Amino acid sequence: MSNDLEAPAEAERPRLGKASTLARCALIGVALAAVVGTFAYFGGWFTPNELTPSRFSDAFERVDGVHSGFRRNHAKGVDVSGFFESNGEGVRLSKAAVFRPGRVPVIGRFSLGGGQPYVADRPDAVRGLGLQFSLPDGELWRTAMINLPVFPVSTPEAFYERLIASKPDPKTGKPDPAEMEAFLARHPESVQAMMVIRGQAVSSGFNNSTFHSLHAFRFINAAGDSIPVRWLMTPAQPFEAASAAAAVQDKNYLFDALIAQIHRQPLRWHLIVIVGQPGDPTHDASIAWPEGRDRVDVGILTLDRVESDETSAATDMNFDPLVLPAGISPSDDPLLSARSAVYSQSFTRRAGETKQPSAITPFDVRKGE
Amino acid sequence: MSTQRCQFTAFSRLLHWTMAAMVLTMLGIGVAMVASLANYHVLVSIHRPLGVAILILVVVRFVNRLLNPPPPLPATMSRAERLAATVSELTMYSLMFVLPLVGWGMLSAAHYPIVLFGSLHLPYILPHNAMLYAVLRKGHTILAYLFFLTFIAHFGAMLFHTLIVRDGILKRMAPWNIRPREAASTE
Numbered sequence: 001m002s003n004d005l006e007a008p009a010e011a012e013r014p015r016l017g018k019a020s021t022l023a024r025c026a027l028i029g030v031a032l033a034a035v036v037g038t039f040a041y042f043g044g045w046f047t048p049n050e051l052t053p054s055r056f057s058d059a060f061e062r063v064d065g066v067h068s069g070f071r072r073n074h075a076k077g078v079d080v081s082g083f084f085e086s087n088g089e090g091v092r093l094s095k096a097a098v099f100r101p102g103r104v105p106v107i108g109r110f111s112l113g114g115g116q117p118y119v120a121d122r123p124d125a126v127r128g129l130g131l132q133f134s135l136p137d138g139e140l141w142r143t144a145m146i147n148l149p150v151f152p153v154s155t156p157e158a159f160y161e162r163l164i165a166s167k168p169d170p171k172t173g174k175p176d177p178a179e180m181e182a183f184l185a186r187h188p189e190s191v192q193a194m195m196v197i198r199g200q201a202v203s204s205g206f207n208n209s210t211f212h213s214l215h216a217f218r219f220i221n222a223a224g225d226s227i228p229v230r231w232l233m234t235p236a237q238p239f240e241a242a243s244a245a246a247a248v249q250d251k252n253y254l255f256d257a258l259i260a261q262i263h264r265q266p267l268r269w270h271l272i273v274i275v276g277q278p279g280d281p282t283h284d285a286s287i288a289w290p291e292g293r294d295r296v297d298v299g300i301l302t303l304d305r306v307e308s309d310e311t312s313a314a315t316d317m318n319f320d321p322l323v324l325p326a327g328i329s330p331s332d333d334p335l336l337s338a339r340s341a342v343y344s345q346s347f348t349r350r351a352g353e354t355k356q357p358s359a360i361t362p363f364d365v366r367k368g369e
Numbered sequence: 370m371s372t373q374r375c376q377f378t379a380f381s382r383l384l385h386w387t388m389a390a391m392v393l394t395m396l397g398i399g400v401a402m403v404a405s406l407a408n409y410h411v412l413v414s415i416h417r418p419l420g421v422a423i424l425i426l427v428v429v430r431f432v433n434r435l436l437n438p439p440p441p442l443p444a445t446m447s448r449a450e451r452l453a454a455t456v457s458e459l460t461m462y463s464l465m466f467v468l469p470l471v472g473w474g475m476l477s478a479a480h481y482p483i484v485l486f487g488s489l490h491l492p493y494i495l496p497h498n499a500m501l502y503a504v505l506r507k508g509h510t511i512l513a514y515l516f517f518l519t520f521i522a523h524f525g526a527m528l529f530h531t532l533i534v535r536d537g538i539l540k541r542m543a544p545w546n547i548r549p550r551e552a553a554s555t556e
Contacts, residue, residue, distance in 0.1 A: 013535050016533070016535075021533065024532040024533055025533070027528075027532060028525065028528040028529060028532060028533075031524075031528055032521060032524065032525055032528075035521065035524065036521065038397075039396065039397060039400055039517065042397050042400050042401040042404075043400035043401065043403075043404050044401075044404035044405075050404075051406055052403075052404045052405070052406065053403065053404070053405075053406065053409070054403075054404075056406070097488075137488060138490060138492070139482065139484075139488050139490065140482040156406050156407075313480075313497060316479070316480070316497060316498070316499040316502075317480060318479065318481070320481075322410050323481070323482055325488065326487040326488035330410060334406075334407060336410065337406060337407055337408065337409045337410040337411070338406040338407070338409070340409055340410050340413075341402075341405065341406050341409035341410075342406070344409075345403075347479065348502075348503065348506050350499075351479070351499035351500065351502045351503040351506070352499075352500065352503030352504070352506075352507070
């Protein structure tokens with residue numbers, strides 16, 4: 001069967017018949033189609049109705065419009081910076097360097113929920129606080145919190161449905177109440193969550209709002225113990241109830257007040273870690289954990305500088321809740337990976353767009369100085 | 370000429386098949402993660418260290434390629450086929466080097482942390498600039514699709530030579546050792 005290496009190999013082979021050649025060509029075609037098909041399957045080409053990060057971002061754009069250069073959600077905001085001073089109490093819970101006693105720099109952004117960058121401030125609008133902690137070894141911890149005690153939905157699919165139900169009717173300019181009712185009828189867990197949310201008194205401003213991680217995460221300490229946790233930022237500034245009167249006078253009353261307050265004196269929040277117990281649900285951000293869970297005050301966040309989106313580095317930052325240092329891990333909450341994916345898609349879209357002036361300009365930010 | 374090698378060296382073949390598996394996994398993860406909500410985080414967490422591993426291995430492979438030239442191509446290949454084989458090889462080498470670098474660069478420009486494992490992460494190689502990120506992010510996708518097309522051409526050419534021309538081209542890269550005299554024989 002062997003022959004000389006130099007000999008033309010084809011001379012030794014019996015010629016392929018027409019049928020055989022055709023069959024072999026077909027085999028090659030099938031093999032190539034199988035490879036392409038497998039990749040197309042992974043890329044979701046055969047499941048056009050499946051929710052993807054792109055379709056999610058499209059939905060935000062359908063509801064709020066496309067605003068070039070702005071976040072697809074939490075479009076209106078101002079940027080802040082300061083530091084977090086850890087008291088060391090968190091070390092036994094997590095090995096993350098941020099919990100060792102000492103200071104780490106923080107950059108962040110206060111925002112209002114929704115994709116409209118020039119929307120008027122309202123007391124009942126969702127308030128967001130995105131933070132980035134820069135750890136000494138170069139690690140980053142980002143968290144995107146809101147002032148609601150629980151999330152109104154528990155799955156990415158429900159979030160999408162709720163988003164679509166909140167789309168303003170072109171005729172009235174307001175969401176169709178029937179759509180939202182139909183959504184709530186399909187999602188009793190959201191009805192429950194809304195009751196918890198309405199049960200919490202709304203504060204007068206960003207400065208005295210409590211911001212929640214919403215999702216459960218896992219803390220891993222140096223011994224390797226993994227525990228379920230949630231966290232919140234409780235304000236050192238005293239609570240004052242929201243009043244609708246302020247909103248009438250100033251379209252940016254929440255942000256203007258925040259800017260003036262930071263210029264007066266640094267604002268502070270306590271980072272409180274809520275330690276879950278075995279059996280506490282970690283997969284559902286719409287359910288609060290039972291009362292009486294251990295609460296550990298791990299340090300103080302101080303915000304002493306404020307900037308416009310037009311000048312701050314936080315503008316070009318994606319507050320992806322899954323940017324976590326070693327010592328903090330995601331839980332089994334399906335919203336976490338979905339948020340990470342959709343945030344990334346939103347960031348990619350706006351990064352390539354021309355930037356428009358933001359509602360809170362550098363001039364507005366300097367006013368209170 | 371009877372002592373001439375008919376196969377790539379064992380190390381070259383090990384690199385080829387290891388990296389083939391890594392690159393295909395990488396392309397699969399890439400196309401899946403951008404369309405996935407539930408598995409996005411897990412897939413991205415694999416995508417980053419795997420890309421860095423490919424970047425390291427392609428440097429090893431390039432040096433190895435210079436030290437160990439490949440065995441001759443079969444006499445059945447025309448000048449045009451030889452040119453196509455050389456161009457596709459060059460394209461794949463370049464992409465294995467450039468794609469991870471573009472990935473690293475785009476994450477740097479977005480100031481995403483480039484975490485490999487635990488607290489191990491890479492430094493930024495570009496300044497924080499959203500527009501730069503947008504351009505590199507687009508480039509990353511385009512280059513990845515180019516890599517996939519080149520792979521399909523490479524795979525298709527191999528099948529064509531193995532099944533139609535039957536010149537035993539696959540034996541050059543076979544994971545097992547083939548004695549030189551068998552190399553050009555029929556199956």
